[in-house]
Amino acid sequence: MYVAVKGGERAIENAHAWLAEERRGNTDIAELSIAQIREQLSLAVNRVMAEGSLYDPDLAALAIKQARGDLIEAIFLIRAYRTTLPRFGASEPIDTGIMACDRRISATFKDLPGGQVLGPTFDYTHRLLDFKLAADGEVPKAPSRDAETGTVPHVTEFLNREGLIEEAPYDDAPPPDLTREPLEMPSTRALRLQALTRADEGFTLGLAYSTQRGYGRNHAFVGELRIGSVPVEIDIPELGFPVEIGEVILTECETVNQFTGSKTEPPQFTRGYGLVFGQTERKAISMALVDRALRWEELGEDNVGAPAQDAEFVLYHADNIQATGFLEHIKLPHYVDFQSELELVRKLRREAGAQQLQEAAE
Amino acid sequence: MTEYNFAYLDEQTKRMIRRAILKGLAIPGYQVPFASREMPMPYGWGTGGVQVSAAVLTPSDTFKVIDQGADDTTNAVSIRTFFQRTAGVATTTATSDATVIQTRHRIPEEPLHEGQILVYQVPIPEPLRFLEPRESETRKMHSLEEYGLMHVKLYEDIIRHGHIATSYAYPVKVEGRYVMDPSPIPKFDNPKLRDMAAIQLFGAGREQRIYALPPYTQVVSLDFEDHPFEASKADHPCGMCGATDSYLDELIIDDIGGRMFVCSDTDYCEVRQAAGHKGKDAA
């Protein structure tokens, strides 16, 4: 006996209650605080800020807690929160030249003004599980020295002085805003960079890796990678001058890429650029490689049909919130569509069967 | 949820969406790009429909949500609850009482009347998408009315299957101009699109498109003269209310292949049962 399915509402409520319980886990274990997540899972927090497009470590930590550590879910929470926030204004362009660097390395020059600063990196650690952490995570204080003051020049500026690298033309036009305007093709570089900075880390990494393996190869060197804090200034119309409202930590990557030159232009290096919230260097390097690959047309290169060269492909598939939503929507009921397919397939099979019978009879 | 504006979205955003809707109504079937916002539900789960509903709802509206024709499927419940919470509007399951109906995959069986708005959730708004993956190219095809390829697809269906093998999201031509995806409704519902008294709005959140059919718009399902469009459904009456004119869901009722067919439109079925109609499987 069929009874029309009712009670969806109660099922949902119960599911939510169970979810909350699972999130908390065993109550004999102390609950995680937001501060603990912010301080001890800071790279997760950074990724959520970067892909959530909202610089707020506490909210990102909250989102991670609420999402049970599912970072894409946490990014989703941040995005949905961010979209309702009123906008008071836009900051002045930040100047990464005055960044207070925690880390600053160049793969193209052994030494350079400002020096190589390794900073807190995993790079030269041996990836051995540290069982001491299982018992006690306390560590001795790291040695320190006074921070360098003053500006740290960009590596690409040295090359530019000799004309060895393409000019990055100064552009005063306000960039398009991906979160307020629909994405339209063909895209400008500013729009592509905006999409890439909030793009899924895994997707960007995969694309960047594919360019290294020959799918749109552009032979990148990390000219410079720097991580540190920069001041953010906002122009208050009543005051008539910009005021510093805080600092953000950023990762910036500038790649130096090969370019053979053309009949009119002598050989020059070209640039790829990555800039991401927080300490997120894998993402920033990936972004720079993909940015460079997407510039094939402007630089007069061949389109070899590589995925990383295809702006529509990259931009329409890089957003993990769009992707995960659409992917997971196939869990939703599709009874109606499936029913119409069922009927069509039955009809076609019936006709095919009748035809075979007729042929057999003839 | 007092910290959120009426119907969740801020007024600026709603104005932007309303502008897109008005443009869509002025150019029936044309896909208007709009700056879709992240909503608190996932993309692909009705964010386009929800944004359109949020932009058209007023405090005096009565809101109905159906998914697969039913008011009580989980996603319909979730969206209805969302607007109860954020807009405090009255909700209903009765098609005739609703002023705004948000739907996924169905058009209600009961004819809609003037003053009602039907809001569709659209996953892929571009009818040419599976023939041409490039957005820049499909937009050009629309603007130049280059729709030959659409018929090539139907032609290929016929040589392969003897029929046009599209059973839902069946493409239509609007007012002799734009080819439009009616969202994944079964083709059984296609004839209802035409000359409908209600306003029909289509929202695709992830794909950032809104399009619309004003009341009494001419909508034609694409076909060939010698292979005309046919609205089809399971050839049974509803097991519960006995209706022979409604779209049916097929249910598997035991493990020996027993089946029954019931109206996918739960409100339609209940109204008929209340009026004394009885199908063969009704208690």
Add this chain to the structure above:
Amino acid sequence: MTPLLSVQGITKRYGPHIGCADVSFDLYPGEVMGIVGESGSGKSTLLNCMAGHLTPDAGQVVFDTRTDGPRDTITMSEPERRMLGRTDWAFVHQHARDGLRMGVSAGGNVGERLMAVGERHYGDIRDKATDWLGRVEIDASRVDDRPTTFSGGMQQRLQIARNLVTGPRLVFMDEPTGGLDVSVQARLLDLLRGLVRDMGLSAIIVTHDLAVVRLLADRLMVMKLGRVVEAGLTDQVLDDPQHAYSQLLVSSVLQV
């Protein structure tokens, strides 16, 4: 008599490099113009400029349209030009793959232009497609097969059928026999000659193969480094070339 196509001063540069420079000629209805030259002579650039695939830096391409008489197709709006592209104009690519939909049946390939201009009767479209397959010597039983299952020569003939089905008034051909075996080339040329004669087609054929123009073209232009160095009746140019470069071209083919 109004020329069907009047090309005036077409110039296309790629940076400092000249694609083609200051090319002018008239094509009258029913005429076939051959454009010959080595690779890099600018003949393909010229063809693509005339067909609207490239925008020239200077010059006019005036086509005698059915409705409005002579119109410059370069300044025409894109919708108008694309409309021409699927009605009165046809373009046969050197590689059939560029001009066919490889995932669509042979019948669908031929039928596409018919459907693009509004034909809506499946049976008629299919009959016309089948008829055209016959005219390009493809067996009617292959109408539902995809071009991926066809040989190179068959693909090229299918491309020709797909282009001619709507009765275009002007056909652009880019090395139509290039990339095919010699025996297949001969059959294709024979077929093209028949079609050109029977349908009274006007055509512009770009090729490096003098045998192709000898057989198909009424008139000939010889291009070198982007410029026309000699033009005239095909037989005249081939039998009595005046320009040193034409002489070289003709003698080289004779030696083959």
